Amino acid sequence: MHSRSISVLLSVMLVLTMAGAALAAPPIKIGALFAVTGPASFLGEPERNTAQMVIDEINKSGGVKGRTLQLITYDTQGDATKAVQAATRLIKEDKVVAIIGPSTTGDSMAVIPVVEKAQIPLISCAAGLKITEPVKKWVFKTAQNDSLAVAKIFEHLKKHKLTKVAILTVSDSFGSSGREQLKAQAANYGIQLVVDDTYGPKDTDMTAQLTKIRGSQAQALVCWGTNPGPAVVARNAKQLGLKLPIFMSHGVSSKKFIDLAGDASESIILPSGRVLVADLLPNSDKQKKSLMAFVKDYQKHYKAEGDHFGGHAWDAVMLLKGAIERGGDNAAAIRDQLEKTHGFAGIGGIFSFSPQDHSGLTKDAFVLVEIKHKDWVLVK
Amino acid sequence: MQLTEQLAQYVLSGFSTGAIYALIGFGFAIIYNSTSIINFAQGEFVMLGGMLNYFFLTTLKLPLIVAIVLAIIFATASGVLFERLAIRPLKAPTPLSLVIITIGGSILIRGLAMLIWGKDTHSIPSFSGSEPINLAGATILPQHLWIFGITLLVIGINKLFFNYTITGKAMRACACSRKAASLVGIDVKRMVLFSFAISSAMGSMAGIIIAPLTMTAYDVGIMLGLKGFCAAIIGGMSSGFGTVLGGLLLGILESLGAGLISSGYKDAIAFIILLLILFVRPQGLFKKTETERV
Numbered sequence: 001m002h003s004r005s006i007s008v009l010l011s012v013m014l015v016l017t018m019a020g021a022a023l024a025a026p027p028i029k030i031g032a033l034f035a036v037t038g039p040a041s042f043l044g045e046p047e048r049n050t051a052q053m054v055i056d057e058i059n060k061s062g063g064v065k066g067r068t069l070q071l072i073t074y075d076t077q078g079d080a081t082k083a084v085q086a087a088t089r090l091i092k093e094d095k096v097v098a099i100i101g102p103s104t105t106g107d108s109m110a111v112i113p114v115v116e117k118a119q120i121p122l123i124s125c126a127a128g129l130k131i132t133e134p135v136k137k138w139v140f141k142t143a144q145n146d147s148l149a150v151a152k153i154f155e156h157l158k159k160h161k162l163t164k165v166a167i168l169t170v171s172d173s174f175g176s177s178g179r180e181q182l183k184a185q186a187a188n189y190g191i192q193l194v195v196d197d198t199y200g201p202k203d204t205d206m207t208a209q210l211t212k213i214r215g216s217q218a219q220a221l222v223c224w225g226t227n228p229g230p231a232v233v234a235r236n237a238k239q240l241g242l243k244l245p246i247f248m249s250h251g252v253s254s255k256k257f258i259d260l261a262g263d264a265s266e267s268i269i270l271p272s273g274r275v276l277v278a279d280l281l282p283n284s285d286k287q288k289k290s291l292m293a294f295v296k297d298y299q300k301h302y303k304a305e306g307d308h309f310g311g312h313a314w315d316a317v318m319l320l321k322g323a324i325e326r327g328g329d330n331a332a333a334i335r336d337q338l339e340k341t342h343g344f345a346g347i348g349g350i351f352s353f354s355p356q357d358h359s360g361l362t363k364d365a366f367v368l369v370e371i372k373h374k375d376w377v378l379v380k
Numbered sequence: 381m382q383l384t385e386q387l388a389q390y391v392l393s394g395f396s397t398g399a400i401y402a403l404i405g406f407g408f409a410i411i412y413n414s415t416s417i418i419n420f421a422q423g424e425f426v427m428l429g430g431m432l433n434y435f436f437l438t439t440l441k442l443p444l445i446v447a448i449v450l451a452i453i454f455a456t457a458s459g460v461l462f463e464r465l466a467i468r469p470l471k472a473p474t475p476l477s478l479v480i481i482t483i484g485g486s487i488l489i490r491g492l493a494m495l496i497w498g499k500d501t502h503s504i505p506s507f508s509g510s511e512p513i514n515l516a517g518a519t520i521l522p523q524h525l526w527i528f529g530i531t532l533l534v535i536g537i538n539k540l541f542f543n544y545t546i547t548g549k550a551m552r553a554c555a556c557s558r559k560a561a562s563l564v565g566i567d568v569k570r571m572v573l574f575s576f577a578i579s580s581a582m583g584s585m586a587g588i589i590i591a592p593l594t595m596t597a598y599d600v601g602i603m604l605g606l607k608g609f610c611a612a613i614i615g616g617m618s619s620g621f622g623t624v625l626g627g628l629l630l631g632i633l634e635s636l637g638a639g640l641i642s643s644g645y646k647d648a649i650a651f652i653i654l655l656l657i658l659f660v661r662p663q664g665l666f667k668k669t670e671t672e673r674v
Contacts, residue, residue: 154574166463171644195644197643198643198644199643200646200647202599202600202603203646204590204593204594204595204600205393205396205397205593205594205635206643207389207393207635208390208393208634208635208636208638208639208643209638209639209643210648211386211389211390211393212386212639212641214383215383215385215386227501228501228595228597230502231501231595232594232595234595235510238512239510239512239519239520240512240519241512241519256500259503260501260502260503260595261503261511262503262505262510264510291393352581
């Protein structure tokens with residue numbers, strides 16, 4: 001008898017808890033795929049940190065329409081196979097309504113068929129043009145395209161009537177994608193590429209290439225790579241007394257580049273997301289409020305400077321939040337609302353999606369910065 | 381005028397990278413000659429030199445000269461440890477197993493360096509300023525002069541050591557015939573240990589003097605090691621001026637190739653030369669006949 005009364009009591013309690021849970025409404029589940037470890041961890045780690053930070057903050061201030069958000073993160077390790085497995089798990093087991101990430105273009109391309117089939121919206125944090133071109137119904141992205149950075153540099157060159165340009169790109173995927181864009185867009189700005197040279201990602205001496213450039217007609221040098229190559233280029237250029245204005249890609253828009261290049265970094269100009277120069281922006285800048293909030297928050301939580309990689313995740317979560325606020329917790333409704341996002345001032349730029357454009361940014365997502373006395377200055 | 385200036389710059393750039401290759405190649409030759417092991421971990425000692433120097437200089441904020449000495453001591457100690465733990469315990473060493481051990485050792489050293497210092501590239505200040513020096517229309521940095529000077533000094537000291545000291549002569553005897561050397565009472569194992577110590581010290585020295593120019597990271601050793609190996613092969617694995625000439629030749633060809641043909645072929649040039657030498661003149665470019673090796 002005794003045991004029976006306990007089981008009755010337990011069932012009553014169970015029913016009560018379930019009713020209580022139903023009243024509070026379950027959290028809205030959002031999936032996240034980031035390369036937290038592995039070679040792309042410099043992307044995935046700040047992205048994961050930022051996404052978690054933003055979600056916590058949203059929940060603290062009452063959630064979305066009274067419901068909390070739950071972030072379920074899996075580490076892809078920058079491995080496309082793992083990314084696909086994790087995406088399937090998010091969709092089938094965790095039953096998420098939308099996914100943010102992955103961090104790299106490779107992972108994103110691998111995951112796209114999975115989300116397209118399951119009809120779950122994906123907001124990628126990778127930069128590759130092909131993620132949203134051609135437009136895929138369920139796929140959006142927040143990282144700026146390389147082509148926008150190229151456009152920003154060429155616009156500046158055109159304004160200063162520098163029409164003969166030498167390009168020096170690294171022979172890896174980042175460099176070759178940049179090289180393609182540089183070659184494709186040059187004619188649109190009336191620019192002639194007089195030298196088109198490359199260097200290896202592990203090369204430690206680029207004086208030969210730069211000597212060739214010095215002997216050419218070039219009026220400016222555009223170098224496309226990620227650390228440490230461009231720092232070697234800057235140092236070698238100084239050694240050779242190269243007088244050309246030097247432009248770098250957004251791939252080195254971090255303090256690390258200035259550390260590595262030292263004095264040789266002086267006067268180098270590069271396109272960068274606004275987050276790098278958040279405090280230098282005029283108050284009229286539409287993004288300033290978001291940027292300052294993100295930078296301060298990140299500093300408070302992780303004791304490190306928020307970078308544009310974290311910014312991609314910030315944008316993804318906030319875009320999603322907006323879509324859920326307007327459309328509810330249904331995957332199809334979220335997708336439709338994402339596509340209708342207009343003029344959202346985030347970290348990476350001002351996003352306006354449309355059925356023809358799922359990357360949502362223009363070249364104004366980048367600002368040109370110049371390095372002066374080992375710090376950034378906005379180029380007017 | 382324009383072209384001669386360019387050529388001068390290519391040759392001068394080639395000279396400075398070539399000097400580095402020569403110094404690394406030297407380390408290969410010394411170990412090969414006293415043990416007939418090709419030590420593929422040689423490049424990692426170059427990396428260790430640069431990274432240790434960075435660690436002592438920047439992290440512990442020691443003065444440059446102290447940092448250099450400590451870096452060489454630690455790198456040498458790890459070279460000795462490597463010989464003790466990985467090479468000596470081998471019961472029946474065959475060339476193949478030794479090569480595999482040194483490759484394994486290099487992967488281990490690289491992995492440890494990555495765990496300790498992370499994956500970032502680090503820069504180290506130059507020894508004496510970074511104002512370029514103008515030479516006949518071409519420019520070099522003061523650091524290049526340090527590289528030339530130290531390479532010459534190290535090679536000179538080695539020459540003296542191997543020709544005029546008892547230990548040096550004993551090591552040459554081991555190179556000639558291990559059996560005969562041990563019969564006349566030379567402790568061959570000890571000489572092997574010495575050769576590892578000397579070559580890791582030289583490798584780390586190379587790493588230290590080039591780091592201000594090329595910067596350093598946990599994975600710089602692979603390529604530098606391979607280029608040094610090429611230099612040693614061109615020079616016929618001699619620890620005399622053959623390897624120096626081999627290194628300089630390699631550096632200049634690379635630089636001319638990158639400048640006049642295409643930079644895409646820069647590394648290919650080194651390895652094509654390596655293959656050609658191995659096919660056509662396996663005894664090296666500068667060697668007349670099989671005489672002494674050291």
